[in-house]
Amino acid sequence: MSIAAGILLFFLTVIGMEAFAYAAHRWVMHGFGWFLHESHHRARHGNWELNDLYAAIFAVPSFVLLLGGMQLGWWPGFAWIGAGIAAYGAIYFGFHDVIVHKRIPTRYLPKSKYMKRIVQAHRLHHVVETKEGNVSFGFLVAPKPEDLKAELKQRSRAGVRAPVKPRALKSQTTESWAFGE
Incomplete structure (x- = not known):
């Protein structure tokens, strides 16, 4: 697979993850997965909440795709997809946990x-x-x-x-x- 095709696949995955995140948030987290997500809609006591398990759950496909695409001889595109999922996770963490919920102290104030x-x-x-x-x-x-x-x-x-x-x-x-x- 060419680098250009891989980069394109990476960015398409990052974009597609927003649609996946919307669906997972609306129909899983606010559906049958509410037992974990409910903790996120309540006051947090301590550094962690049950909802944080979703980060670990959603990291599994990224890890498996990266491993398969880079080490197990699977189609190389899987590594780019896994990297796109991981990149979306990093963007999500920065936006959701750092900027919105201030789980890591920062002086950032949204201006745009x-x-x-x-x-x-x-x-x-x-x-x-x-x-x-x-x-x-x-x-x-x-x-x-x-x-x-x-x-x-x-x-x-x-x-x-x-x-x-x-x-x-x-x-x-x-x-x-x-x-x-």
């Missing part, structure tokens, strides 16, 4: 319209504590926050956590930040 949009869409997703009634399941592609707010309002805010009076700007709840309250 795109980053503000996807951060706010993800925070709007988290204002719902229940398995049903959520909005915005993607990670790198998100609807406009205004559309998400309208959708939540149309549902009479079913499942939305109760607002908490903020002590300081830094400690505002997701809902107060997301709804501009």
Whole structure:
């Protein structure tokens, strides 16, 4: 396989992973896999939550494809696909765990319209504590926050956590930040 074809396959995999992540988030994590994902919609106590097991689960195909494509004599394209899955995982970690949930302290503040949009869409997703009634399941592609707010309002805010009076700007709840309250 040529390098150019491999790089193309890599980027197509990264792009395709957004569709996979959307489907997995909407129908697995908010479906039969809620028993793990529910911990992510609750306050975290400590460094880890049950939802973190999804990172290990989704890393397995990447690892197997990289191993097969590079060491076991499988079609070389599998290595590029495995690398694309791993790259999406790294992008996801940086966006979701570092930027949005601040699991690693950073001074980064979203400034571009795109980053503000996807951060706010993800925070709007988290204002719902229940398995049903959520909005915005993607990670790198998100609807406009205004559309998400309208959708939540149309549902009479079913499942939305109760607002908490903020002590300081830094400690505002997701809902107060997301709804501009």
